Amino acid sequence: MDHQNHQVTEEDVEMSKPIISVKNLVKNYVMGDVEVHALRGIDLDIQQGDFVAIMGKSGSGKSTFMNILGCLDVPTRGHYLLDNVDVLTLTKDQLANLRNRKIGFVFQSFNLLSRTTALENVELPLMYNKKISSKEMQDLSIKALESVGLSSRSYHFPNQLSGGEQQRVAIARSLVNQPVVILADEPTGNLDTRTSLEVMDIFQRLNEQGITIVIVTHEADIASFTKRNVSFRDGKIIRAIEIDHPRNAREELMQMPVNVDEEEL
Amino acid sequence: MRIKNLLIAAIRSLRKNKMRTFLTMLGIIIGVASVIAMIAIGQGSKKSIQAQISTLGTNVLMIFPQASSTGGVRMEAGSSQKMTLEDVAVIKNRCSSVAYLTPQVRTSGQLVYGNLNWRTSVYGVYPDYFDIRNLKIVSGSVFTMNDDRSAAKVCVIGQTVVNNLFGENADPLGNYIRINKIPFKIVGITETKGQNAFGQDQDDMVIAPFSTVQKRMLAITYIQSMLASAKSEALIPIASQEITEVLKAKHHLGPSEDPDFTIRTQTDIAQMATSTSAIMTILLATIASISLLVGGIGIMNIMLVSVTERTREIGIRMSVGARGHDVLLQFLIEALLISLIGGLLGIVLGGIVSQLIAKLLSWPVSITIQSILMSFLFSSAIGMFFGWYPARKAARLNPIEALRYE
Numbered sequence: 001m002d003h004q005n006h007q008v009t010e011e012d013v014e015m016s017k018p019i020i021s022v023k024n025l026v027k028n029y030v031m032g033d034v035e036v037h038a039l040r041g042i043d044l045d046i047q048q049g050d051f052v053a054i055m056g057k058s059g060s061g062k063s064t065f066m067n068i069l070g071c072l073d074v075p076t077r078g079h080y081l082l083d084n085v086d087v088l089t090l091t092k093d094q095l096a097n098l099r100n101r102k103i104g105f106v107f108q109s110f111n112l113l114s115r116t117t118a119l120e121n122v123e124l125p126l127m128y129n130k131k132i133s134s135k136e137m138q139d140l141s142i143k144a145l146e147s148v149g150l151s152s153r154s155y156h157f158p159n160q161l162s163g164g165e166q167q168r169v170a171i172a173r174s175l176v177n178q179p180v181v182i183l184a185d186e187p188t189g190n191l192d193t194r195t196s197l198e199v200m201d202i203f204q205r206l207n208e209q210g211i212t213i214v215i216v217t218h219e220a221d222i223a224s225f226t227k228r229n230v231s232f233r234d235g236k237i238i239r240a241i242e243i244d245h246p247r248n249a250r251e252e253l254m255q256m257p258v259n260v261d262e263e264e265l
Numbered sequence: 266m267r268i269k270n271l272l273i274a275a276i277r278s279l280r281k282n283k284m285r286t287f288l289t290m291l292g293i294i295i296g297v298a299s300v301i302a303m304i305a306i307g308q309g310s311k312k313s314i315q316a317q318i319s320t321l322g323t324n325v326l327m328i329f330p331q332a333s334s335t336g337g338v339r340m341e342a343g344s345s346q347k348m349t350l351e352d353v354a355v356i357k358n359r360c361s362s363v364a365y366l367t368p369q370v371r372t373s374g375q376l377v378y379g380n381l382n383w384r385t386s387v388y389g390v391y392p393d394y395f396d397i398r399n400l401k402i403v404s405g406s407v408f409t410m411n412d413d414r415s416a417a418k419v420c421v422i423g424q425t426v427v428n429n430l431f432g433e434n435a436d437p438l439g440n441y442i443r444i445n446k447i448p449f450k451i452v453g454i455t456e457t458k459g460q461n462a463f464g465q466d467q468d469d470m471v472i473a474p475f476s477t478v479q480k481r482m483l484a485i486t487y488i489q490s491m492l493a494s495a496k497s498e499a500l501i502p503i504a505s506q507e508i509t510e511v512l513k514a515k516h517h518l519g520p521s522e523d524p525d526f527t528i529r530t531q532t533d534i535a536q537m538a539t540s541t542s543a544i545m546t547i548l549l550a551t552i553a554s555i556s557l558l559v560g561g562i563g564i565m566n567i568m569l570v571s572v573t574e575r576t577r578e579i580g581i582r583m584s585v586g587a588r589g590h591d592v593l594l595q596f597l598i599e600a601l602l603i604s605l606i607g608g609l610l611g612i613v614l615g616g617i618v619s620q621l622i623a624k625l626l627s628w629p630v631s632i633t634i635q636s637i638l639m640s641f642l643f644s645s646a647i648g649m650f651f652g653w654y655p656a657r658k659a660a661r662l663n664p665i666e667a668l669r670y671e
Binding site for chain 1: 267269270273274277281577578580581582583584585586587588589590591664665668
């Protein structure tokens with residue numbers, strides 16, 4: 001079954017145009033009197049169905065790049081096509097709409113609304129979409145929670161959930177609007193080994209269904225579950241490698257001794 | 266974002282901080298309640314003054330002669346002796362908007378019955394007087410024009426006079442009392458009217474036929490004043506104008522000359538008396554509005570704290586696609602909800618407080634639709650006004666910085 005799915009995605013990759021196309025991207029900011037060159041000319045294409053890890057130390061520009069990919073920030077120069085839309089020509093409100101329809105975010109610190117149930121958290125992106133009725137909103141959100149295996153926790157508040165569960169709610173939120181790409185910024189940074197594996201397992205399964213995923217991580221261990229690793233240093237891409245045989249998170253989870261309790265730390 | 270979703274989001278976040286929401290609301294509740302209660306007190310006293318004024322009679326006009334002057338020395342108003350019964354006749358014949366008309370003379374008399382005596386005002390009038398002043402007779406009847414022609418020694422007395430000369434609950438009908446040593450037969454007793462707007466006891470008087478008082482008691486030929494009533498409230502100014510024209514012609518005064526009499530209408534008196542209470546209402550409402558304003562500042566304060574505290578939430582909302590004006594609307598609606606719900610509760614509380622004041626202090630209160638509408642609109646305007654700045658601050662946050670905010 002794994003093999004079949006694998007083939008399908010490979011075909012998709014060959015057939016489709018890049019979902020993200022970045023050319024000569026430059027970002028400078030002014031911090032006090034100093035001009036910081038965060039990105040110094042990035043070229044990158046990401047195909048539909050790809051699973052990319054962006055790696056690098058802090059200060060390498062990977063977070064700036066991620067913010068630009070996520071339309072939270074605009075580059076100083078360069079070109080960025082997201083799903084054939086030229087992002088640089090858009091207004092603030094159009095960028096917000098683009099984030100709402102085409103992008104799903106997953107953050108290191110989960111960023112769920114406190115004292116708000118898991119289901120309501122997942123509904124959040126759909127609330128900003130006028131075309132979606134309350135009925136659809138609920139149906140889609142329940143489905144998204146099911147796909148991360150948390151439908152039984154719909155009415156729990158974030159403080160009643162473990163870190164891994166909170167991150168899974170965040171993932172459900174990122175995919176509820178059926179985005180063209182999920183952007184995950186250090187999604188396992190706050191999690192232990194086992195829950196990190198669980199999160200990577202969910203990402204791999206979503207990717208198998210054809211969802212394009214980009215994660216930012218500094219852990220080579222985590223990056224080895226993806227299909228492609230892109231390394232940043234000083235605002236430039238220094239290395240981009242295809243992983244021929246990504247590790248399989250589910251298999252590794254099954255091999256892990258179960259007696260390691262899912263302690264909620 | 267749909268309005269329904271905005272409302273849901275606003276209600277959810279208000280529910281997260283129930284205590285804070287309630288305390289912020291309390292400022293508006295107290296503000297609106299005090300505006301409602303203060304206006305109710307002001308309006309209530311205005312109404313009671315109006316009710317007292319209406320005891321003067323219906324659509325009353327009072328006609329006084331001007332001050333007389335002898336060799337440049339002017340005497341008090343109404344001291345002129347130029348007004349006569351001929352004036353009464355001419356008005357009666359020529360003024361179509363006048364319903365009832367009576368001349369009036371007034372003197373004071375020492376009343377004696379048995380071993381009791383009492384001093385009070387004695388009015389000499391036509392029977393029309395009772396219609397003009399809405400005076401009802403509870404026992405006996407009014408004297409007639411025949412009594413006037415014959416200057417009959419009959420009189421109608423008020424309840425206070427009865428109490429002082431005959432004792433409470435006595436029925437002195439048909440008895441004779443002496444007024445300045447002249448015996449008068451009591452033919453009627455008037456209904457109790459109470460105090461008028463100026464605190465005068467309206468039951469403390471004797472009413473006798475005009476010519477009886479004029480000739481037998483005062484021994485004068487002129488009349489002191491006239492009392493008339495217009496056919497309807499709307500006709501009061503017309504009646505006033507007609508009387509002015511007729512009397513000026515009668516007194517041989519040209520149209521450009523000043524009249525030698527003054528006419529005061531019930532409307533004038535009512536306006537004078539109610540303007541005082543209107544000023545009081547405005548004063549009370551202004552003071553109460555200040556507390557509403559303070560409540561508004563409370564909303565602004567809490568909303569600013571809320572925006573800072575929820576910076577991260579705003580960042581999250583923006584990252585999933587909230588536009589600036591979605592965030593603005595959300596915070597504005599929160600402020601509006603606080604002020605609207607506070608306004609509604611304030612109206613209820615204001616009603617309760619007004620009723621308590623009415624019951625405990627027996628002060629007349631009157632809650633008007635206008636005061637309810639006004640304070641409701643005012644409180645929502647306050648929500649808008651004081652919610653705007655914090656909401657705009659939230660809408661202008663940079664999503665990246667907001668997401669990083671600890």
